[in-house]
Amino acid sequence: MSRIGNAIIVGGGIGGPVAAMALRRAGIEATVYEAYDGSADGVGGALSIAPNGRTALAAIGAEAAVAAIGHPMRAMVMQSWKGKRLAEFGAPPGLPEQLLVWRSDLYRALHDEAGRRGIRIEHGKRLVTLADSTAGGDGRVVAHFSDGTSAAGDVLIGADGIRSTVRRLIDPGAPEPRYAGLLGFGARTSGDGLVPTGDKMHMVFGKRAFFGFQVGPGESGWFANLPHPVPMSAAEVRRIGAAEWLRRLAEVFRDDRSPAVELIRRTAPEDLVITGGLEDIPSVPTWHRGRVVLVGDAAHATSPSSGQGASLAVESAVQLARCLRDLPVPEAFAAYEGLRRDRVERIIRMAARTNSDKAAGPAARVLRDLLMPVAMRLLANPGKWAWQFDYPIDWAAPVTAPARAGA
Ligand SMILES: Cc1cc2nc3c(=O)[nH]c(=O)nc-3n(C[C@H](O)[C@H](O)[C@H](O)COP(=O)(O)OP(=O)(O)OC[C@H]3O[C@@H](n4cnc5c(N)ncnc54)[C@H](O)[C@@H]3O)c2cc1C
Known part of the structure; x- marks a missing residue:
């Protein structure tokens, strides 16, 4: 039984609507406030929904909506510029295939699914500041938008992406991308x-x-x-x-x-x-303060090279909802961070290493091309990848505070 009644979600990209659906399933009302006025048609390129992202969507019954707009990809084939096949990576056995989706299709599918569940998504609401009365008031948080309107909730979830305003508001010294x-x-x-x-x-x-x-x-x-x-x-x-x-x-x-x-x-x-x-952003030191918490790229922005940005946002949204269902604030936020931080930062580090290989200058490229076949053979071992894709979420399992186990 949840300890809070309603949540404000700032950001209606990928993590925002998923967080709202997960909270709804946890018995918590949520409204999403998105800065942009219109839809995201034609905005953004291709994204991957990794097996773990699909598993997390399935935990809240939203996987079919995404599978309907995705193209299943059974494997990833790595090649050298000379046409040599270096390695092939597939999802570990027993897990769903990766889906290739266009961000605009994913955005529309998640917004439609949230709409079908009666979740309100308000557009043209750019958060500019917030007031958290945890310290001496009634334990409510108020979001103020650039159009002069405001909204109040028991918690505020910053799902506002890599350039998060919420992140800066809870920690003015937070690192930049x-x-x-x-x-x-x-x-x-x-x-x-x-x-x-x-x-x-x-x-x-x-x-x-x-x-x-x-x-x-x-x-x-x-x-x-x-x-x-x-x-x-x-x-x-x-x-x-x-x-x-x-x-x-x-x-x-x-x-x-x-x-x-x-x-x-x-x-x-x-x-x-x-x-x-x-x-x-390799590491965001402050994920939550008072009644405010971050999800998705706002908390753990990985470069597209990981193929995990959207999937990690979905996982975090679902895990946060479980924590808020079972624990009071702030224990819920501490438990959520405990469940998520090590995993997401490990994936961010891996993607950063891939970026170094991709960005290698002419001299480093010669060395890279020499070493790549051996590195790929080692990496192609599915045991090395399973931890990333195999992330089951037991929605029904109670979360105990603050723990690293439970997922
Ligand atoms: C326009 C756009 C295009 C993208 N294209 C790609 C791509 O081609 N390939 C790729 O790998 N990744 C892309 N991404 C990133 C990818 O969507 C995210 O890494 C991932 O899905 C994590 O989702 P998220 O919900 O945390 O963040 P996002 O998907 O970035 O969503 C954040 C949302 O918050 C909104 N927002 C921001 N500030 C405020 C504010 N102050 N008040 C209210 N709302 C606010 C934004 O408009 C956005 O809708 C793109 C993101 C955006 C916003």
């Missing part, structure tokens, strides 16, 4: 006439940049991570223009034995998704 030395691009395009990859995603450590692709019977998708030592914001990258970036990318991949150049050539400038600089 760290640039990974790579710029991100991607697109959906036609794969007609190219060798289909079936239900496998291919990743190429290219001679000059990293390329991921999937060629389906109909639509195909690709993404590129381009080494760029100087940080650039997404707006700065966009100002250079999509047509110019497509030209530069085709040039960068010209020596690689992969369909990169052809897929790039088939991409219309208006279809190019410019993600901007890849970023992460």
